Amino acid sequence: MPSRREFLAAVGAAGAAGAAGCVRIGGRTGSGAPVSGADVDDSATAAVYDRVVPSVVGVRVYDDSGPLANGSGFVTDDGVVTNQHVVAGASRVKLRFHGNVWRDADVVGTDAYSDLAVLSPADRPASATPLGWVDTSPEPPVGTDVLAIGTPYGYDGSASSGVISGVDRLLPGPNDFQIADAVQTDAALNPGNSGGPLVTMAGSVAGVVNSAGGENIGFAISAALAKRVVPALAADGDYDHSYMGVRLLEVSPTVAAAYGLEDVGGVVVTQVADGGPSAGVLRGSDGTDVVDGVRVPTGGDVIVGMAGRDVETQADLSNVLALRTSPGETIPVRVRRSDAATTVDLTLGARPEP
Known part of the structure; x- marks a missing residue:
């Protein structure tokens, strides 16, 4: 497998066709327009965004040499959820809440096999209320409208719209294992989106953004899998598959x-x-x-x-x-x-x- 730094360098250069994972600090940040897959001026879509965005965070990761990478995350009842690969190797983590409010965070638990992690922020802002997971009995069907909200390329509060374009996908995991039950979407995903929520028009989380596979195709860890793994990470720090x-x-x-x-x-x-x-x-x-x-x-x-x-x-x-x-x-x-x-x-x- 590639090293952590090789992986981050690859996704930083890959753009929309690469892994959504993280964006290298010092990459495309601070200039240009936020990445967005579609207009979000529809009143219903804008209302969902306004309700959800205070609970979405930017995740900035540091190692002993300084800033390392950016990703996304969101607040749940169990803590701030993000991807394991976003925080892997971190010595310090800072969270950027909506309105440019920064907080330090501890890594509570990580699971490479589901690519999920739980963080505990210091003094979470009151506006960052926990998001709920979708009802997974049954899970949202193909064609369900969704928004991906996060910090692609470090741009705070960016949104892209699309639909759930596939379900029951298998994603590559470590040790030749695969991540089961992944959700496919055509919402635009870019480096820095990883760990952010893929939400329905009801504002419920249908998946945790994981990666982009190519033009008009991206993937998220399903709510069904996250609902099993995340509480265990919050309680015990790990999860047995x-x-x-x-x-x-x-x-x-x-x-x-x-x-x-x-x-x-x-x-x-x-x-x-x-x-x-x-x-x-x-x-x-x-x-x-x-x-x-x-x-x-x-x-x-x-x-x-x-x-x-x-x-x-x-x-x-x-x-x-x-x-x-x-x-x-x-x-x-x-x-x-x-x-x-x-x-x-x-x-x-x-x-x-x-």
């Missing part, structure tokens, strides 16, 4: 042909970690086959259900693990094994530290 100890391959048409499956769907176990939770419970691949010029690992269990939920894609499996299970819990896993259907009981572990 469920862990199976396997490598997986989604069933594509090529994989289905290699396994003799009539339908595309499910996830193949290609490898089981020695001594991991799945050792002796699930079976990994023990051979290969070539289909249409593609070498496919064969012989592994095909997971088609877990914890009472169907598994059609790797996103389905990741969502079940992230949102519906906890380490130490024993769950039923439905698999196809040697052309027969069976169910095994799997006791989940906790992911190793990144």
